[in-house]
Amino acid sequence: MTIVETKYAQLADAAKPLNLRGGARLGPVTVAYETYGELNERKTNAILIEHAFTGDAHAAFYHKGDVKPGWWDDMIGPGKPFDTNKYFVICSNVLGSCQGTTGPASIDPKTGKPYGLSFPVITIQDMVMVQKLLIDHLGIGKLLSVAGGSMGGMQAAAWAVMYPQSIHSAIIIAACHRHTAQQIAFHEVGRQAVMADPDWLQGDYYDQAIPKRGLAVARMVGHITYMSESSMEQKFGRKLVKKDALGYNFSKEFAVEGYLEYRGQSFVERFDANSYLYLTKAMDYFDLTEGDRKLSQVFSGVTADMLVISFTSDWLYPSYQSQAMVRALKANEIEVSYVELASNYGHDAFLVEIAEQARAVTNYLAKVYKERVI
Amino acid sequence: MIPIDYAIIADIIAPGSKVLDLGCGEGDLLALLKDKNGCRGTGIEIDSKAVVRCLERGVSVSQGNINGDLGVYDDNRFDYVILNESLQQVLNIEEALDEALRVGKRVIVGVPNFCQWKARLQVFFLGEMPVTERLPYKWYNTPNLRFLSLQDFRIFCALKKIRIERTRYLANGQEVYFCTNLLADSGIFVLRRPDTIKT
Numbered sequence: 001m002t003i004v005e006t007k008y009a010q011l012a013d014a015a016k017p018l019n020l021r022g023g024a025r026l027g028p029v030t031v032a033y034e035t036y037g038e039l040n041e042r043k044t045n046a047i048l049i050e051h052a053f054t055g056d057a058h059a060a061f062y063h064k065g066d067v068k069p070g071w072w073d074d075m076i077g078p079g080k081p082f083d084t085n086k087y088f089v090i091c092s093n094v095l096g097s098c099q100g101t102t103g104p105a106s107i108d109p110k111t112g113k114p115y116g117l118s119f120p121v122i123t124i125q126d127m128v129m130v131q132k133l134l135i136d137h138l139g140i141g142k143l144l145s146v147a148g149g150s151m152g153g154m155q156a157a158a159w160a161v162m163y164p165q166s167i168h169s170a171i172i173i174a175a176c177h178r179h180t181a182q183q184i185a186f187h188e189v190g191r192q193a194v195m196a197d198p199d200w201l202q203g204d205y206y207d208q209a210i211p212k213r214g215l216a217v218a219r220m221v222g223h224i225t226y227m228s229e230s231s232m233e234q235k236f237g238r239k240l241v242k243k244d245a246l247g248y249n250f251s252k253e254f255a256v257e258g259y260l261e262y263r264g265q266s267f268v269e270r271f272d273a274n275s276y277l278y279l280t281k282a283m284d285y286f287d288l289t290e291g292d293r294k295l296s297q298v299f300s301g302v303t304a305d306m307l308v309i310s311f312t313s314d315w316l317y318p319s320y321q322s323q324a325m326v327r328a329l330k331a332n333e334i335e336v337s338y339v340e341l342a343s344n345y346g347h348d349a350f351l352v353e354i355a356e357q358a359r360a361v362t363n364y365l366a367k368v369y370k371e372r373v374i
Numbered sequence: 375m376i377p378i379d380y381a382i383i384a385d386i387i388a389p390g391s392k393v394l395d396l397g398c399g400e401g402d403l404l405a406l407l408k409d410k411n412g413c414r415g416t417g418i419e420i421d422s423k424a425v426v427r428c429l430e431r432g433v434s435v436s437q438g439n440i441n442g443d444l445g446v447y448d449d450n451r452f453d454y455v456i457l458n459e460s461l462q463q464v465l466n467i468e469e470a471l472d473e474a475l476r477v478g479k480r481v482i483v484g485v486p487n488f489c490q491w492k493a494r495l496q497v498f499f500l501g502e503m504p505v506t507e508r509l510p511y512k513w514y515n516t517p518n519l520r521f522l523s524l525q526d527f528r529i530f531c532a533l534k535k536i537r538i539e540r541t542r543y544l545a546n547g548q549e550v551y552f553c554t555n556l557l558a559d560s561g562i563f564v565l566r567r568p569d570t571i572k573t
Contacts, residue, residue, distance in 0.1 A: 331446045
């Protein structure tokens with residue numbers, strides 16, 4: 001069992017703050033990150049993994065004393081698609097999150113108290129800007145690949161547009177180039193649940209009870225959107241929890257109710273409610289076309305080789321969104337591969353439907369390494 | 375060993391050409407054209423598992439449908455568009471060929487001959503839909519949607535004023551030069567747009 005540790009780097013400070021897309025300045029900024037494998041001498045084998053919404057820097061292997069490995073351990077490790085025998089794999093926690101990188105729960109040095117809602121609103125592009133600083137800090141000029149699913153895929157797409165000279169390839173999984181009305185709507189339900197919790201206190205709850213109920217409800221809604229109707233039906237159906245007959249009351253009777261409650265409860269123990277608001281907002285703001293540009297224009301400067309993957313049952317980030325990106329890339333004569341993998345797991349597929357995805361990523365990275373690096 | 379139809383197509387295509395392979399399967403032909411002819415190629419394939427295999431061969435392919443997926447390309451984007459053993463599986467043949475001829479300067483079509491003598495004998499003597507080594511499917515499990523002879527294809531091109539620039543005919547992996555509609559089990563046609571006839 002390989003034990004890994006999270007590392008930290010301070011990438012901006014009060015004297016040299018980050019200039020955020022929304023106009024605000026932010027500093028200091030600390031980034032939590034992990035690395036796996038060895039950077040080769042020519043520094044040509046580095047891959048940046050982008051985590052999804054509530055993920056963290058701990059993508060693979062084990063932390064000391066943990067029984068569960070990192071969130072993408074099926075994909076990262078020796079002999080796995082992001083093969084740590086070949087590649088140097090980096091994963092960092094995104095800006096605005098709460099798992100080591102600066103976010104609304106961090107202490108504002110000006111006040112000595114957590115930022116709360118005084119934390120500036122951030123965007124996907126701001127997250128990517130911070131990752132670029134991390135890559136510079138690690139002395140890597142050009143990444144072999146950036147890869148991620150869901151919000152991670154949005155970051156990978158943003159990388160290809162923002163820093164075309166800094167990546168050889170990008171792997172965009174179950175993502176989009178802009179959030180749609182439905183995607184924004186689900187997030188808004190989550191945010192309203194948090195903000196309706198009397199313990200939320202306009203985000204200033206850090207020295208008292210946290211807004212557990214609101215955050216748990218938000219997470220429950222999220223989980224529904226991450227599954228498909230048929231995967232829920234298969235997993236739970238109308239199964240009852242610990243009883244044989246209906247009780248005709250409002251206790252948690254159905255297995256699916258119990259599952260959502262469990263997911264909600266375990267989430268509030270590890271995630272900050274304000275980070276929930278900031279990260280959902282960052283995704284909702286995400287629109288590479290900035291409202292009026294043509295996507296093919298947006299991608300006109302892309303030089304990376306691109307792999308786009310979607311899943312048949314993903315209704316939260318449906319395949320047509322991936323296909324729109326693929327079309328716009330093709331229109332620019334950019335080398336792009338696209339595959340829609342069959343899965344029943346809905347949006348969660350990129351975390352659980354590993355076999356074909358693994359094969360695609362393994363082959364793709366080998367191709368890119370051969371064509372662009374050797 | 376390289377299948378003869380691949381060898382012929384590789385022989386037709388000029389080195390360094392830009393190619394689009396429609397219905398590229400697991401990417402063997404594209405890989406051959408890339409490695410042997412130094413072509414820049416991409417493909418469209420409907421089966422996701424085949425697309426993943428394409429990546430293994432080092433070719434960039436996107437999953438999609440031949441009908442409706444060429445709209446993103448400008449006219450003459452490719453030197454060659456290839457429809458090898460795929461045209462007969464397309465629902466809207468005219469649209470597919472029109473689009474292929476628009477985005478490609480030349481289109482290479484490889485089609486099986488459903489009226490080769492072996493098939494004709496089966497129809498005549500058995501009164502059954504033909505099943506041959508070249509066309510191994512039963513009527514109920516065939517992926518083919520369109521059944522045509524080489525003569526049918528030539529008539530179609532004449533009707534659409536599509537210029538047939540070159541032809542190669544095959545039977546059992548050998549080239550055939552006469553009575554092609556009777557003897558050949560497949561044909562490879564190099565096509566050009568009607569408007570190129572004058573130029």
